[in-house]
């Protein structure tokens with residue numbers, strides 16, 4: 001998979017040289033390229049923004065500069081990802097869909113965002129354009145959101161994660177539930193013990209305990225996910241909770 005990131009702060013993305021993504025690059029699993037948007041400007045001041053039509057505070061990023069940059073970077077079959085506070089909220093489903101792309105291009109905006117005609121132009125040209133938020137809070141630009149999404153996608157690329165099995169159960173918990181609580185050594189810490197069942201070696205009971213904790217945690221912290229559950233996936237013991 002090829003991943004391109006276009007930003008006026010390319011150094012923000014240098015963290016991608018580390019850990020999982022860094023190793024994947026070294027192993028040729030991920031072809032990651034970071035670009036400085038200002039390399040596509042033609043004026044002396046390397047201008048990328050201007051005042052908003054219709055007035056209002058702040059500046060908006062120019063479509064013409066983004067257009068020449070994205071025309072250069074986008075390859076056939078690419079998906080264009082535009083982080084924005086006004087986008088669909090990024091979920092594991094988006095990560096799974098994006099992980100199938102031949103190329104992902106992340107357009108990192110700053111100021112008050114990118115001129116809306118950029119997303120429109122590439123959609124009209126038949127490019128898959130994803131305007132995505134990583135949550136209901138406002139960042140200063142698209143770089144951090146891109147880092148989040150790149151990590152979530154890259155770990156799904158075959159060969160990326162050591163134990164692919166850990167991806168199966170973990171895709172946001174079993175069957176649309178939050179993860180159950182996890183424990184490791186030492187068995188006693190700060191006068192807190194390990195739940196007995198986890199020391200029993202009784203796998204059926206452990207599995208049941210984990211599912212109960214996942215259901216309880218989901219009901220407590222994410223009632224929206226409980227509402228979205230497919231009742232057919234619940235068994236009698238689930239319903240007895």
Ligand SMILES: COc1cccc(Cn2ccc3ccc(-c4cc(N)[nH]n4)cc32)c1
Nearest residue numbers: 083084085109110113134135138139141142
């Ligand atoms: C566009 O409207 C905006 C309104 C106020 C501030 C900003 C700042 N900003 C610029 C580009 C940009 C890209 C993404 C995000 C972002 C994403 C999430 N989940 N939060 N914030 C914020 C961005 C933009």
